[in-house]
Amino acid sequence: MPDEPAVHALLAERWSPAAFDPLHEIDDEQVASLLEAARWAPSAGNSQPWSFLACRRRDAQHADVVGSLSRSSAGWAPDASLLVVNLCHRWVDGTEWDYSEFADYDLGQAVAHMTIEGVALGLASRQFRAFDLDALTRALDVPPHWAIRTVTAFGRAAADSATSRTPRTREDVRWGATDR
Numbered sequence: 001m002p003d004e005p006a007v008h009a010l011l012a013e014r015w016s017p018a019a020f021d022p023l024h025e026i027d028d029e030q031v032a033s034l035l036e037a038a039r040w041a042p043s044a045g046n047s048q049p050w051s052f053l054a055c056r057r058r059d060a061q062h063a064d065v066v067g068s069l070s071r072s073s074a075g076w077a078p079d080a081s082l083l084v085v086n087l088c089h090r091w092v093d094g095t096e097w098d099y100s101e102f103a104d105y106d107l108g109q110a111v112a113h114m115t116i117e118g119v120a121l122g123l124a125s126r127q128f129r130a131f132d133l134d135a136l137t138r139a140l141d142v143p144p145h146w147a148i149r150t151v152t153a154f155g156r157a158a159a160d161s162a163t164s165r166t167p168r169t170r171e172d173v174r175w176g177a178t179d180r
Contacts, residue, residue, distance in 0.1 A: 017157035037117030049089035049103035073130035080153035
């Protein structure tokens with residue numbers, strides 16, 4: 001098998017910890033940097049169909065997010081320094097027309113930029129969808145033309161967190177119609 005191709009260190013170092021350090025605090029500058037990285041993401045027609053709600057521990061909105069967590073994420077997510085609710089501008093206000101048919105994809109790009117910025121800042125991150133969507137939408141009073149898609153947890157990985165960083169195998173990634 002040929003040598004594995006090299007990827008940038010920021011991509012190779014990104015991983016999702018199983019637990020976060022509950023004593024770690026994220027500062028204002030780091031939060032601003034994460035959100036700025038998302039702002040610079042490409043989007044179809046420069047529509048930028050995303051919004052983010054950054055919630056630090058002890059914030060009222062953080063409690064709203066934690067209150068909506070399913071059992072699978074409630075054991076680790078509250079310890080993250082920051083929970084970012086990732087929202088997509090789905091519809092033109094007052095209609096059922098797509099704001100952008102690429103809105104979900106574009107939001108994913110912005111979240112990816114934010115996650116890599118997190119690595120550059122020395123933060124671990126974990127994206128998830130294990131929460132009660134309806135309850136969180138109500139608690140945060142999300143307008144009907146916006147939709148919560150995921151939440152990203154940021155912080156310092158707990159010392160005893162699982163360290164599996166293995167991406168999918170090369171065989172799981174297809175290069176067109178034939179395997180290479």
